[in-house]
Amino acid sequence: MDDTNTAVDEAESALRAAGLSLSEDEIVRLATGYRALRAKADALSALELRDDPPIDPVAMTRTAALPGESARP
Amino acid sequence: MTTPALPLTIEDAAASLRTGATTSTALTRTMLDRIARLDPALGAYVTVTEDEALAAAAGADADFARGCDRSPLQGVPLVVKDLIATRDAPTRANSEVLDPGWGGGADAPAVARLRAAGSVLLGKSTTNEFACGLPERTARFPFPRNPWNPEHTPMGSSSGTAIAVSAGLALGGLGTDTGGSVRGPAGANGCTGLKVSFGRVPKNGVVPCAFTLDTVGPMARSAYDCALILDAIAGHDPGDPYSSPVPPDRYAEGARDGGAEGLRVGVPTRYFLDSPLLDGEVRTAVLRAADELADAGATLTYVVVPHAQEANDANNITFLSEAFAYHRTNLTGRWDEYGRTTRELLARAAFFTGADYVQAQRVRALFRRGLADVFAKVDVLLTPVSFTAAAPIATADLAAALFRPGFHGPWNASGLPSAAVPCGFTEAGLPLSFQVVGRPFAESTVLRVADAYQRRTDWHLRVPPTASADDASADAAHPRAAHQRGAHRGFAGSTPTPEEGAG
Numbered sequence: 001m002d003d004t005n006t007a008v009d010e011a012e013s014a015l016r017a018a019g020l021s022l023s024e025d026e027i028v029r030l031a032t033g034y035r036a037l038r039a040k041a042d043a044l045s046a047l048e049l050r051d052d053p054p055i056d057p058v059a060m061t062r063t064a065a066l067p068g069e070s071a072r073p
Numbered sequence: 074m075t076t077p078a079l080p081l082t083i084e085d086a087a088a089s090l091r092t093g094a095t096t097s098t099a100l101t102r103t104m105l106d107r108i109a110r111l112d113p114a115l116g117a118y119v120t121v122t123e124d125e126a127l128a129a130a131a132g133a134d135a136d137f138a139r140g141c142d143r144s145p146l147q148g149v150p151l152v153v154k155d156l157i158a159t160r161d162a163p164t165r166a167n168s169e170v171l172d173p174g175w176g177g178g179a180d181a182p183a184v185a186r187l188r189a190a191g192s193v194l195l196g197k198s199t200t201n202e203f204a205c206g207l208p209e210r211t212a213r214f215p216f217p218r219n220p221w222n223p224e225h226t227p228m229g230s231s232s233g234t235a236i237a238v239s240a241g242l243a244l245g246g247l248g249t250d251t252g253g254s255v256r257g258p259a260g261a262n263g264c265t266g267l268k269v270s271f272g273r274v275p276k277n278g279v280v281p282c283a284f285t286l287d288t289v290g291p292m293a294r295s296a297y298d299c300a301l302i303l304d305a306i307a308g309h310d311p312g313d314p315y316s317s318p319v320p321p322d323r324y325a326e327g328a329r330d331g332g333a334e335g336l337r338v339g340v341p342t343r344y345f346l347d348s349p350l351l352d353g354e355v356r357t358a359v360l361r362a363a364d365e366l367a368d369a370g371a372t373l374t375y376v377v378v379p380h381a382q383e384a385n386d387a388n389n390i391t392f393l394s395e396a397f398a399y400h401r402t403n404l405t406g407r408w409d410e411y412g413r414t415t416r417e418l419l420a421r422a423a424f425f426t427g428a429d430y431v432q433a434q435r436v437r438a439l440f441r442r443g444l445a446d447v448f449a450k451v452d453v454l455l456t457p458v459s460f461t462a463a464a465p466i467a468t469a470d471l472a473a474a475l476f477r478p479g480f481h482g483p484w485n486a487s488g489l490p491s492a493a494v495p496c497g498f499t500e501a502g503l504p505l506s507f508q509v510v511g512r513p514f515a516e517s518t519v520l521r522v523a524d525a526y527q528r529r530t531d532w533h534l535r536v537p538p539t540a541s542a543d544d545a546s547a548d549a550a551h552p553r554a555a556h557q558r559g560a561h562r563g564f565a566g567s568t569p570t571p572e573e574g575a576g
Contacts, residue, residue: 011424014423014424015420015423017423018397018401018420018422018423019401019404019405020404020405020408020420020423021405022408022420026417026420029417030417030420030421033421033472033475033476034424036475036476037421037424037425037475037476038424040386040389040390040476041386041390041424041425041426041429041432043383043386044383044386044387044390044429044432044433044436045428045429045432047383047432047435047436047439049432049435049436049439050435052435052438052439053435053438054431054434054435054437054438055285055434055435055437055438055441057271057284057285057315057488058314058315060271060272060441060488060513061270061271061272061315061316061317061318061319061488062317062318062319063319063513064319064512064513064514064515065513066441066442066444066445066448066512066513067438067441067442067445068442068445069445
């Protein structure tokens with residue numbers, strides 16, 4: 001129960017920080033997925049990639065080659 | 074007046090228009106009549122532009138008469154998802170929030186190219202609100218129904234185009250795909266849909282969902298028809314900063330260039346075929362499709378695609394964060410004007426931080442690096458489109474897709490082309506589909522594999538019982554209309570588990 005309440009509090013805090021003032025029902029409904037979504041984001045954060053560049057969506061459109069490949073026709 | 078036989082594919086229609094077996098005006102009139110009869114129960118169309126369509130058809134017929142042949146799409150009736158601007162109909166994105174004048178009364182480049190190719194646009198097709206939410210029965214927009222079973226979801230968000238193609242209310246059309254919105258509905262409704270490489274088709278004039286993921290792609294019965302549409306819409310446009318300068322292929326030609334002979338098809342095991350969430354009927358159908366391609370001369374290799382789960386999660390984080398950034402002002406000020414499922418999906422973006430978003434972009438880059446090794450060994454990957462066939466509407470849960478693995482997101486995250494291809498039916502009579510994934514800008518190869526499969530099978534030519542029942546009365550003068558061939562009759566039986574998607 002405490003964990004549920006904490007998740008609701010954290011979800012509400014995040015929603016308010018984003019500028020969203022929702023009803024109690026809405027917050028509780030959204031909070032049911034809060035832990036699972038945070039777990040997914042945290043799992044990605046656990047990958048040691050801090051020195052890696054993020055994807056460049058413009059560069060991605062400039063070539064048919066995948067990273068590390070030489071240019072393809 | 075008798076109703077002319079309805080061609081099943083764009084390829085067939087193009088041939089009939091050129092032999093004089095039909096005219097664009099007759100074909101368009103037939104489509105409009107079918108829309109009037111069938112669409113109230115299917116909800117594929119938001120707007121039907123009847124007068125404009127008949128005028129375009131007359132123009133196409135006049136062009137044929139004077140020897141002007143613009144493209145294989147000339148005179149062919151198509152439909153455009155209501156997220157894409159057209160000059161002759163409002164763009165609503167299934168929302169009360171979007172400015173009614175959005176698009177400025179001009180065609181998006183993809184639409185302008187369809188018109189320049191001579192096609193006939195029948196109207197705008199139903200979508201989920203902003204390509205995000207679920208359809209709501211209380212909204213004043215049509216409620217889309219799966220023509221194979223109206224109590225099952227047609228998936229989203231390009232539901233209207235998929236329904237229209239499947240039920241013979243258009244021969245093809247445009248959808249958009251940010252997290253599976255072309256492939257999911259194509260799979261659920263039994264037609265073919267191509268999510269193009271990021272940047273292949275300009276997306277200016279399209280209501281944004283997630284700016285680093287959004288794509289515009291063709292949907293039709295066959296891969297070859299998708300290639301014909303892609304031939305018209307692919308290519309650079311200076312109005313879209315993400316539009317690729319890589320020259321387009323000749324896709325229809327490429328789709329018929331050699332069949333499956335000699336192609337290396339990778340079948341991913343971990344995360345894909347080995348997933349405990351994968352329905353048995355789906356797995357069986359996909360493996361049967363792989364065997365069919367092997368019989369056609371392809372070499373099958375079982376492969377592992379590294380970081381697929383992480384790529385799917387990165388896609389969800391990117392999708393939600395970018396969509397929230399677009400909608401934030403309206404969400405804070407006009408919350409109640411959004412549909413419930415839309416606003417509650419978008420609000421979940423607040424659970425992610427700026428650092429999460431940046432890490433998701435690093436994961437996308439990591440995934441692409443890993444794909445270089447995979448595509449050194451294979452030409453395409455073959456996966457399921459979805460874990461199950463279309464779920465009952467009552468159990469469809471959009472947000473649940475955020476928490477589960479998914480087969481669409483990795484290819485949006487990496488910007489690769491991927492097609493949904495019909496490959497059978499469940500015992501309950503719902504369509505099954507496999508996904509072909511290719512290298513960046515290798516749409517020709519993806520379509521070639523799909524076309525090779527479709528020349529050996531007829532799953533993509535099956536017609537839903539509702540649509541074929543209509544044909545039986547309307548086309549009484551033509552008891553074996555082309556689109557009835559192989560009509561699937563359906564079975565009674567099982568219920569799939571919930572599955573829905575957005576974007």
